[in-house]
Amino acid sequence: MEDDNWEDFGLEDFFNGDFSNYSYSTDLPPILPDSAPCRRESLEISKYAVVVIYALVFLLSLLGNSLVMLVILYSRVSRSVTDVYLLNLAMADLLFALTLPIWAASRVNGWIFGTALCKLVSLLKEVNFYSGILLLACISVDRYMAIVHTACPPTQKRHLVKFICLGMWALSLCLSLPILIFRRAIYPPFSSPVCYEDMGNSTAKWRMVLRILPHTFGFVLPLLVMLFCYGFTLRTLLKVHMGQKHRAMRVIFAVVLIFLLCWLPYHLVLLADTLMRTQLISETCERRKDIDRALEATEILGFLHSCLNPIIYAFIGQKFRHGLLKILATRGLVSKELLPKDSRPSFAGSSSGNTSTTL
Structure with a gap:
């Protein structure tokens, strides 16, 4: 009797179980019944x-972003609107870097x-x-207003920048709420445990909806704003041949370019x-x-x-x-002779003609 029941149990019944809605890899949709013959292949690394790689990124990010925050916070007098945005950007990268050891461990042991x-x-x-x-989009708007519409008083923007940053953090949190609500530790049979969304029998359908909304408002629209500005x-x-400000924009353009090179392939x-x-x-x-291999590779690039x-x-x-040399010289870690003779070096950008940016 039991043997007959076992013979009647086919591969299709296996995929109709409660765990059919789960994907056993990071950021991948669920395994579908009609894709059962396909076996997932991991990236050949x-x-x-x-x-x-994660360990190196963690150490470099921890050291680098801590120094960026230190330099910006130390430069109170010359701190500009763009500096405040860059400070928040470094803070976000630092918070994420603290999670990299956990992601690394999960690569080995699941x-x-x-939860x-x-x-x-x-x-x-x-x-x-x-x-x-979102912060890079804010920087692009700030550069646009400072260079294209120079009549806008920078003092007014300086009062608003803290509220704008708080608004960007709040919007980022709202866009990330589906992850907070639906993600949990999943223990599929015959596979390592995973951290992934669980939305019951409608996991596949809702995952598509939850992809489209945040990536429209959190990626496509900010990208269009940056391209325009x-x-x-x-x-x-x-x-107008603004040579000084042209040179000053190199850092901002480089930051935007690196962000796109790292995250655009993944998306x-x-x-x-x-x-x-x-x-x-x-x-x-x-x-x-x-696509499975590409998702795995581009996610590593995004983490980088x-x-x-x-x-x-x-x-x-x-x-x-x-600024970093000045801090080290103040602490007696380097010679003061290494400091630039000019007390007002060229900067990375400005919110106005006389407001300089730390980076």
Whole structure:
């Protein structure tokens, strides 16, 4: 009798179980019954190599973003609107970097940290991304107003910048709420535990909805704002030959470019995955494997972003180097002879003709 029941139990019944809505990989949609023959293939890179990468990113981000925050906070007199945005950007990267050891451990052993930590580190990851692009959009608007519409008084913006930053953090948190609400530790059979969304029998459908909304308001729209603002800003700089401010914009352009290089590939692959899951493009086993590997690789690239901004400031931002040397000289860690003779070096940007930016 039991043997007959066992023979009647097919592969289709297996996928109709309660765990059919779960995906066993980070940020991937659920395994569908009709895709059962497809076996997921991981990126051809050792999980221990990924752990080493995460460890290096963690150390560089911890050191670099701490120094950026120190230099900006120390430079109270010359701190500008853009500096406040960059301070918040460094804060977001630092908070995310603190979660990297947990992500690294989960690469080796699966998610063994429970639901509470799953929600927390996933929330920090999402808030880091959204606050990053929203703050960069704010910087682009600030540069646009300062260079294209120079009649706008910078003193008024300086009073508003703290409230704008709080608003960007609040918006980032709102965009990340679905992750906080629906993510939990999942323990699928025959596989390592994962930290992923659980929305019951409607997981597949709601995941598509929850992808479209935040990535529209938290990625596409801010990106369009940056393209618009920097397009007109660059045109104005070239048109009126504002050499000093043109040089000063190099740091900001580099920060935006690095952000896009790190995060745009991930979101393009995620868009392709969404189109395939919604049947707008046909799904094949080979295409599914390619997207799985691409998601894994581009997520690593996105994680790498949290340590890159301080490197940009160190190589391009002249005043960041001067500010750091000044702090070290004050503490007696370096000779004061290394300090620049000019007490007012060139800066990375300005909110007005006489307001300089720390980086």
